[in-house]
Amino acid sequence: MFSLADQLLVLVLLINFISLGTSRLIFSIRAVAVQGVILGILPGLMHPFSWHLVGITIVIIAVKGFIIPMLLSRAVRSAEIKREYEPFLGYVPTLLLGAIFTALSFGFAGKLPMLPEHQNFMFVQASIATLMTGFLVLTTRRKAISQVIGYLVMENGIFIFGLLLAEAMPIMVEAGALLDLLVGTFVMGIVINQISREFSSLDTSLLTSLKEE
C-alpha cells in the first residue's frame, strides 16, 4: 500500500504548486482542503486497520478538509476579497522558487539515513518541500488569509513527516500537532475577523504601523 501513498504524496506536491500559482483565494483554500483530505487518507494506507486509526483519519479529514477551510472562506467572503493582487513576488518567480526548493528538499532528504522500509518513498522530500512552500506563501503573499494558508501548508508538511513516526511515537505528539493546528487556526481565525473589522480589509501591508522610524 505504501506505493499508493507515494503517488498521493506526488499529488500533495502538485497541490503545493497550485497554492503557489493561483491568485484566487477561494481556489487556494480549496486546494489546501484537498491536501488536508489526502493527508487524512494517508495514515489509513500505511497502517493496518484499527479503530484508533479510523478515529484519527476522520478527525484529520474533518478538521483539515472542512472546518478550517470553511472558517477561512467565511472570512474571505465577509471581507469581500476575491484575489491576491500584486503579491510581493510574482507568480512565475514564486513557482520557480518552489521548484528549486522542492529540488533542494530532495537533495536534503538524500543525505539523511532512512529506515529501509521508508527508503524508497518520498515522505521526507514531500514534507520538507511542503514546509518550504508554506514558507514561500508566507513571505510572498500580501493578504492575511494567504498567510494563514501558508501556515496551514507548513503544518501539512510537518504532518507528512509525522506519518513516519505514526506507529513509533505515542499518540500524544500527533494529538499535540492537531491541537496546535486547531487552536492556532481558531485563534488566527478570530484575529483575522478582528483585523477585517478593524481595517475593513485583510491586506497585511496595512499592518505595518508598528516599526522603527
Place this chain on the structure above:
Amino acid sequence: MFAALIILPLVGAAVTWLIPYDRLRPKVLALFAFVHLALTIQLLAFTPPESPGGWFHLDAIGKIVLLSTSILFFTCALYSIGYLFYRRERSNRVLCAGLLVCLSAASLVTITHHLGLMWVALETTTIFMAPLIYFNRNAHSIEATWKYLLICSVGVALALIGLYFLAYATIVARVEPSLLLDDLIRDAGKLSSGWVHAAFVFLLVGFGTKMGLAPLHTWKPDAYGEAPGLVGALLSGGLVNLAFLALVRVYQLCLATKEIVFFQNALIAMGLFSMIVAAVFMARQADFKRMLAYSSVEHVGIMAVALGLGGRAIFGVLFHVLANSLTKGVLFLSSGNIHRSYNSKSTDHVRGAMRRLPWSGGLFLAGFIAITGSPPFAPFISEFTIISSAFIQGRMLVGALFLISLTVIFIGMALTVLPMVMGEAPADSEITDYRDSVWTVGPPLFLLLLVFLLGIWIPEPLMTLLREASALLEERP
C-alpha cells in the same frame, strides 16, 4: 504534587472566568498566584521523585525557572490589583483567565522531561498570550497580536518538526523510540549525526523564535510595546525563560551527543548578533516600552552566549535567568505606571518622571541601573561571571564584542532613560488620574529589593540549587 501545580491554576482560570465582578477578579488571581508560589516553594523544599515513566521530573534547572516564573507571576498578580483599577473601562475576564492558563502551561514546561509534552505546553502559552497582548483592543494591538501569533506559531511549528527529526533519529538508530529527555541522553551516542544536526538547527530556530533571538526577534518590540505592562513583564521575564529552558534541554542532549561544538558556536553567534541588534535598535529609541523589548532581546542574547560558552558561564546564565526576570519585572511594571501617568509611551512627552512620580520614576531608574549590569544588583553578578569566564577561557574576541555591545547598549539606554526620569515634566504633558499607590508601587519595589539582595548575598539553598543545575550542564569529555 506535580498535578496540583498544573491543575490549580486551571481551576483558578475557570473560577476567574466565572466571576462576574471585574473588581474581584484580580484579587482571586492574586490569591491563586500566591497559592502557586507557596506550592512552588513547597516543591523546591521537598522535591517528589520523578513520576513513573519519567515524564514529570523537576530537576535543578527546572526549579530555577519555576521559581523565577512563580515569583514574577505572583508579583504581577498583586500589581494587577492596582493596575486594573485604572483600567476599569474594559472587562478583565480574558486577561485574568488567560494569565492563569499561561501559568499552568508554564509550570508544565518546567516540570516535564518529555520534549513533546514540553512543546505542547509552550504552544499553549503562545496561544493564550495572544488575547492578553490584544488587551487594549485597538488597531496597534491587533497588529502586534497578529505578528506575535503568526511568527511564534511558525517558530513553534519549526520546533515541532525538529522534534520529529529527533524522534525519527531514534527510530533509524533502532533504539527505543522516545522523546523522553533521559532516554534520548542515554541513547545519544547511537543517533545518526545527520538527523541530529537537522533537529538541532530546527529546534534552535524554533525555540529561538519563541525566545526572541535576533533575527527571529521581530515580534518582540511590537508585542511588548502594545501589551499592558504586567503582560510585558510576564513575556520578558517568564516566557523567555521557558523558551530558554527548552533550549537548555536541547543543550543537554547535545552534550550527550558529540555535536556540542556546532551548537555552542551557533548559540554564541546568534547571541552576539542579538546583543548587537539590541545595541543598534536601542539607540535613539522613541518609545520606552519598545526600548525595554530590545533590552529583552539583549538579555536573551546574553543567555545564549553564556550557554554557548559553557564552563563558569553556565552558573552565570542560570543565575541570570532569575536576575533578569526579576529586574525585567521592575522595569515593565514601573514603566507601566509611567505610561499610565503620562498616557504616552513616547520619550519626547515623558520627562521628569522623578518629579511627577517619585516612586515609579525612581524604580524605573534603579531598574535601568540594575539591568545594565551595575552593582550592587543581581544582574551584575551574572554578567560579570559570564564576561570573566569568556576571558578566562581565552575567548578574547567574544568577550570584547560582548563588552562593547553592553557598553553601547548602556549608552543608548542611558540617553533614553535619564532624560525621561530627570528634569521637569513638560508643561503641555497630559495630566491623568494615575497616582502612585501601594498596589502599583509595592510589587516592583519588592522585586527591586529581591534584585538588590541577590546582588549582595545569594542564599545558601539557591546557591546549592545553582550548583546542582550547572553540574547538569557540565561538559564531560
Place this chain on the structure above:
Amino acid sequence: MTNSIIHIFLALTMPPLLLGVIGKTKAAFAGRVGAPFLQPYHDIIRLLQKGSVFSTTTTWVFRAGPIVALATTAVAALLVPFGAHPAPVSFDGDMILYAYLFAMGRFFTMSAALDTGSSFEGMGSAREATYSCLAEPTLFFALITLSRLSGTFSLSTMLVNISLGVWLDTGAALLLLVGGMFIVLLVENCRIPFDDPNTHLELTMIHEVMVLDHSGPAFGIIQYAAALKLFVLGAFFIHLALPYATGNPLLDWGLFIISMLELAVVIGIVESVMARLRLIRIPQLLVAATILAAFSTLLVIR
C-alpha cells in the same frame, strides 16, 4: 663668615648703584651730564620718608605686594654666589627655590596691582604674567646646563664652577646660554628693549604700570626690590659671561664689583642704542631665548 658678611653687605648696599650707573651711561650716550651715581639712594630714602596714599579700592593684598617682593628677592640674594665666593645659604636643589622665589614675588606684585582695580595696572600685570611664564623655561634650561656642567644641584657650586676652562671646553653651549640669559635678565628687570621704566605712556609699560598706585615707603620698597632683583640676576649672569677668578678672596670681591658695574654699563649701552620693541614682538624674542637655552642644554647633555 666674613665672606657671608661681605655678601650680605653688598646685597644690601650696592643694588641702587647699578641703576645709577645705567642712568649715567645712558646720559653719556645722550650727551647729558645725567644724575649723580648715588641718585637712586636719594630717591629711595626720600620715598621712605614720604607719606602714603592708598586707593579706597585696595585691601591687604595691595600692602602685601611690595613687602613680599622685597623678602623674596632678598632671600634669592642669599642663594646666589657673588663672584668666586659661595653663597651664604646653599643646599641641593636651591636653584629651584631660586627660580620659584621670583614666581612668588610676581604672584604678590601682580595681585597687588590688580587689587587697585585700575585697568592700566591690570594690563601691566597681564603682560607681566604672560612674559614671565615664557621666560621661566629659559631659566630652567640654563640651570640644567649649569648643573650638567658642574654635576651639582646647588647654585653656588654650579655657578662658581664656571671658569675659563669650562668656556674652552663648551664655549658654544655657554655662548647660547649667555644670549638667552641676557634676554631673561632684561625681561625680568623690565629694561629696554622689553620695557621702559622711564616712559610716560602707561599703555606701553609692563612693570612700572603695575606700581602706579604705590606711593611713599611702599614705592621706595618696590624701587629697592627692583634694584635688588637686577643685582641678583646680574650676579647670576656675570658668572656665565665673565667667569674669571683669582685665588685671593679680597681680589675676587673686587673683581665681582667691577664686573657688576661692567654689566650695568652694558645694560646702559643696550638701552641707549635700542628702541623699545612692539609688544607683539616680545613673546617671539622670549621663545627665541628659550630655544637658545634649550640648544645649549642639548649641546651639553648629548
Place this chain on the structure above:
Amino acid sequence: MYLALQGLFDPALVALIAALLLGCAGIPGLFLRKPGTGQNIAATVSILAALIGVPAALQLLFSNTTTTYQLLWNLPFGLCELVIDPLSAFFLIPVFLVSAAGSVFALGYWPAVEHRATERGLTFFYGLLSSSIAVLLTARNDVFFIMVWEIMALSAYFLVVTEHEREEVRRAGIVYLIATHIGTAALFIYFSLLAAETGSFTLPEAGSLSALSPVAAIMAVAAFIGFGAKAGIMPFHVWLPPAHANAPSHVSALMSGVMLKMGLYGIFRTLTFFHDPPLLWGWILTVCGISSALLGIAFAVAQRDVKRLLACSSIENIGIITTGLGVALLGVSSHNPTLIYLGLAGALLHIFNHSLFKPLLFLGSGVIIHNSGTREMNLMGGLGKGMPRLSLVFFVGSVAICGIPPLNGFVSEFLLYLGFFTQLKAGSLVYLVFLAPLLALVGGLSVVAFTKLYSSVFLGTPRSSAAAHPHEPGGTMLLPMAFFALISLLIGVAPQQALRLVSPAITAFYPQLSLISAGAEYGAIMGRLSLVTLLILLLALVAALLWKWRLNKNLVSSASTWGCGYQRGTSRMQYHGSSFSELAVSVFNGIMRQRVERPVLDGLFPVRSRCIDTPTETFLERIIAPLFDGAGMLFVFLHRLQHGLMQIYMLYIFATLFILMLWAN
C-alpha cells in the same frame, strides 16, 4: 581619644568602622521628618569618623603594618579580603578629612530648610560616596573592588545631578555617567584577565606577575583606560570640567580632592603587581602626565567659569602626579632608587597636597557663587572687602596650588624637579630632565590662571550688581577651609615631616627600595628648605614691621585709584578675567581655543555692542560629540531593518534556518 582607641581596637578595624560610619551618616536623614536634623547628624557622624579614622590611618601608616580582614560574603568569587597596607592607609587620610570638612561645610552651604527637595538625597549619597571610596581602598577582591567602584561612580553621578532640573546639569551628568561606564567596561576586561592570570579573584601579591607577556600589555592598557578615565588623565578628561562645574561645591571638593585620586590609586595598585615593568610603561605615563598637566592648565587659563577653571586645574594636578608616577616607574625599570624615591615622594605628596588645597578652593568657590549668584568670573570682583577672611584662605589656596613657596604645593613639585635633575648625573635617563622646563611652564601658566581667578573674584571693585553685597560666610563654612589652609602652610614650612608621611607608602609600593639612605638624604634637604622658607616669612615680617613703623610716622591718606588722568573710571573699565588672560591665550593659541564673537564697529561713534569670548571644550566638541552623532545616524539608518512588514520578518526566519543548515553540514 587616640590613645584610648589604641588600647581598645586594632587601628585597621577602627578605620573600617569609620568608613562604615561615613556610609551610614546620611541614612537617618532619609527617615527623619524634620528638615536639618539629618544633616546635623550626618555632619557629626562624619566628624566622628574623621576623628577616629585619621589617627587610625596614621598609626597604620607609621607602624608600617598590613592588616587583613575577611568580609563574610558568599558570592561565587572566592574570598573577599579587606586589607589595609600603608599605601591604602595613606590614601585613607584625605578621604576622612575631606568628607568631614565637606559635610560640615554643607550645613551652611546647602541648608536643609532651603533645599528640602534635594538635601536628603544629597546628604545620603555624599556619605555613600565617601564611604565607598574608603572601602575601595581596602578591597582586595576583583569583584568586590568593581562593586564598590561602581557604587562610588553611581553615587557621584547622583550627586552631580542634584539640580537636575537644569539642562546643563543633566548633560554634564550623562557625559560623566557614560565616561565612567566606559572606564568600568575596561576594568571588567582588566580584572577578568587578572583572574585568568592568577586563577583566583583575589588581587595578586606585589610583584607576582611578569610584565612582559602580551596579556600583561593588554591588562596594562585596560587598567590605564579604566583608571585613567576616573582620574581624568588626558585624553579621558572630557567628563571632568562639566561634572565638577555643575555639582554642588562640597561635592566637587570631594570628587576632585578624593575621587579622582582613586583612579591614581588603581594605577598605583596595578603597578605593584608587576615585577620588571618595561621602560615603555614609564614613558607612556610620563608623557601622558606632562601633557595632561600642560593642556589642563592651558584650558584653565582660558576659562571664565570659576569652577571649570578649578576643574581644569585638577586635570593639571593629576597630570603632575601621573608624571611623578611615570618617573618612579622609569626608576623601577632602570633600577634607580633615587628616581623611584623622588618620583613617588613627589607624586604621593602632591596627591596629599592636592586633596588639601583643591577642596579648599572648591568650597571657597561655593561661597563665592552663593554670594555673587553666578559662576561667571567676569561679573564678580571686589568680594575681598566684604569677606576678608574668605579672601585670605582662598589666597592661601591659590598660592599653594601654583606650587609657590612657602606653601605645600611647592614641596611636592620641588621633589619632582630634584628627580629630573638627578638624572643629569646618573645618565641613563638624561632626557628626563627636559620635563623640568615643561613643569616650569606649567607653573608659570598656573600663576596666570590663579592670579586671574583670585583677582577677578576678590580684588578690584564689583563688576555687577549681583556681586555688590557679599557677606562673610559662617563658621561652619569658613572653618573647614581655614583648616585646609593651615595644614597647607604647615607642610610648606615643615616639609621634612611631610616626607615622613609618605615614606611608608613608598616602601609599600616598592619594598626593595632602601629608604634609609634616600629618606635621610632628602630629609636633610627638606630641613634646609624649611629653614629658608621660615627665613622668607621672617624677612617679610621684618619688612612689614618696618613699613608699619614708617606709616605710623608719616601721614596716610586715601583716594580713589589713579586713573592716569581720567577721572570717571567705572568698575566696568577694570581688567576682568578674560581680558587678563587674553594675552596668554593669544600666545598659546591653538592649545586653548576661544570662540570669540566680535562686534563690527563702524563710523566715528559706533553703537554700543558687546564682545563675547567663550572657551571651547576641544575634545568634547570636535572629536567625541561628532563620533556619537555619527554612530547615532548610522543606527537610525539601520532601524529600517525593523520594517514592520510581516513577510520580511518571515524572510529573516527563513534565512536564519537556511544559513544554519548550511553551517551545520
